Amino acid sequence: MPPDQNQLFQPTEKLVSWGRVVRAPHRLAKPGHPDELAPLIESLTPEEPGLAIGLRRSYGDSNLNPNGAVIDMTGLDAMIAFDRDSGLMRAEAGVSLSQCLQVLVPSGWFLPTTPGSRFVTLGGAVANDVHGKNHHSAGTFGASVTRLGLRRSDSEPQTLERGDPLFHATIGGLGLTGVIEWVEFQAVRIPSAYLDAEDISFANVNDYFELMKERGASFEHTMAWIDCLAGGDQLGRGVLSLANWSEKGGLKPHREDPRLAVPFNAPGFALNTASVKAFNTAYNALKKTREGASHPHYEPFLYPLDSIANWNRMYGSKGFFQYQSVIPPDAAQDVTVDMLQAIAASGQGSFLAVIKTFGSAEPVGLLSFPMEGVTLALDFPNKGETTQNLMRRLDDIVTAAGGRLYPAKDGRISAETFKAGYPQWEGFNQFVDPVLSSGFWRRVTQ
Numbered sequence: 001m002p003p004d005q006n007q008l009f010q011p012t013e014k015l016v017s018w019g020r021v022v023r024a025p026h027r028l029a030k031p032g033h034p035d036e037l038a039p040l041i042e043s044l045t046p047e048e049p050g051l052a053i054g055l056r057r058s059y060g061d062s063n064l065n066p067n068g069a070v071i072d073m074t075g076l077d078a079m080i081a082f083d084r085d086s087g088l089m090r091a092e093a094g095v096s097l098s099q100c101l102q103v104l105v106p107s108g109w110f111l112p113t114t115p116g117s118r119f120v121t122l123g124g125a126v127a128n129d130v131h132g133k134n135h136h137s138a139g140t141f142g143a144s145v146t147r148l149g150l151r152r153s154d155s156e157p158q159t160l161e162r163g164d165p166l167f168h169a170t171i172g173g174l175g176l177t178g179v180i181e182w183v184e185f186q187a188v189r190i191p192s193a194y195l196d197a198e199d200i201s202f203a204n205v206n207d208y209f210e211l212m213k214e215r216g217a218s219f220e221h222t223m224a225w226i227d228c229l230a231g232g233d234q235l236g237r238g239v240l241s242l243a244n245w246s247e248k249g250g251l252k253p254h255r256e257d258p259r260l261a262v263p264f265n266a267p268g269f270a271l272n273t274a275s276v277k278a279f280n281t282a283y284n285a286l287k288k289t290r291e292g293a294s295h296p297h298y299e300p301f302l303y304p305l306d307s308i309a310n311w312n313r314m315y316g317s318k319g320f321f322q323y324q325s326v327i328p329p330d331a332a333q334d335v336t337v338d339m340l341q342a343i344a345a346s347g348q349g350s351f352l353a354v355i356k357t358f359g360s361a362e363p364v365g366l367l368s369f370p371m372e373g374v375t376l377a378l379d380f381p382n383k384g385e386t387t388q389n390l391m392r393r394l395d396d397i398v399t400a401a402g403g404r405l406y407p408a409k410d411g412r413i414s415a416e417t418f419k420a421g422y423p424q425w426e427g428f429n430q431f432v433d434p435v436l437s438s439g440f441w442r443r444v445t446q
């Protein structure tokens, strides 16, 4: 007899992900030791599947299993091994990137790549094959993973290595190929915890493409912030940040505590079109005054939003959507202009809009999001059908250009849009553990 799921998982009234749009009751278990995983997995069935989750920094429903069971992995947070000479680190899947940095940085090592939040677990980093500002030079997080420990319902615990098909299905596999118990990855050397950075304003999005052609390849970290509400000659104006690790400054890690907090849901009017426009204009002006060289610590440079705890509450109780696309290189410039025109015309401001050029590294994961091209990441406050209509319009532009959307950010795309962007999904499907599922997966494979 399999263990009783109702006894092992406790009901929680509602679980939300980072965008706060998708909320649903779940049954939750939080193991504190790897031995507790076996009975939890044994209690899951294809009719009542479960999902392992991390720090819930994914925005939509790829980390939710509405009305079903979730295994919160953040209690499995032991650092297993770190070799200061080789930079090889092995840790349980619930260890956060922030915790890894506290160990790595003082010894002159860093994460091979990092998303824009350090409050992400190793399991989450692998399952979404996350990327950072250095994708063009380092590829994705999965490129640095040497081995991982996986538990499935149909086999004994396994150690997977590069070359094993299940390894490549698990990298970027959205938590569906098994529960990742531990991760081993290769860190990279840094001469200091600081960067030599440069900020350059550009008048419109076409200038971004020119600047990247001229300057991009000389820098390890590149990304640009753009103003989505400016139209006409200023369409996609913004600021490009470029940086390389600095030789100077020492190896001090970041402070753990966020300095500011949003304590409750800001009222809905806090982020209306006028305030987004004012913010974008002010931010553009501020960045212009700082234009030029700087020497930031990695924390404000790589993790600007982590200094404000719960910044996602700024969008009010209705939450917000994050929309992240990637467009192949040949079409990237024209299609980015089309997307920005559609957004500017809709008048629906994106508070945070980021553009980044991905490099040509072969994806490590079967279902990895990054591919060579240009990625645009946009936040849209949830205004119901108006916002859905804008995003559907953008979906059509992305799909027609041969692009795709990032499941980690999504809570709404149709099965048709997903399958067009990831034609390999059927090959991936054979690796899915039948007792694992998510709201996202049920929606896009129906």
Ligand SMILES: Cc1cc2nc3c(=O)[nH]c(=O)nc-3n(C[C@H](O)[C@H](O)[C@H](O)COP(=O)(O)OP(=O)(O)OC[C@H]3O[C@@H](n4cnc5c(N)ncnc54)[C@H](O)[C@@H]3O)c2cc1C
Pocket (backbone or CB within 6 Å): 018, 051, 052, 053, 054, 055, 056, 057, 058, 059, 062, 063, 073, 093, 094, 114, 115, 116, 117, 119, 120, 121, 122, 123, 124, 125, 127, 128, 129, 130, 131, 132, 133, 173, 174, 175, 176, 178, 179, 180, 181, 305, 408, 409
């Ligand atoms: C401010 C901010 C900036 C961000 N910037 C970037 C960025 O630059 N680049 C980028 O790629 N992403 C970015 N993200 C998204 C984030 O990196 C990913 O969503 C990441 O996967 C979240 O990890 P998590 O620990 O919160 O996992 P969750 O969000 O809880 O889960 C993510 C996925 O991992 C699976 N999972 C988690 N743990 C396990 C496990 N132990 N075993 C099996 N599956 C597991 C879940 O099932 C789910 O499919 C950003 C997010 C935020 C909030």
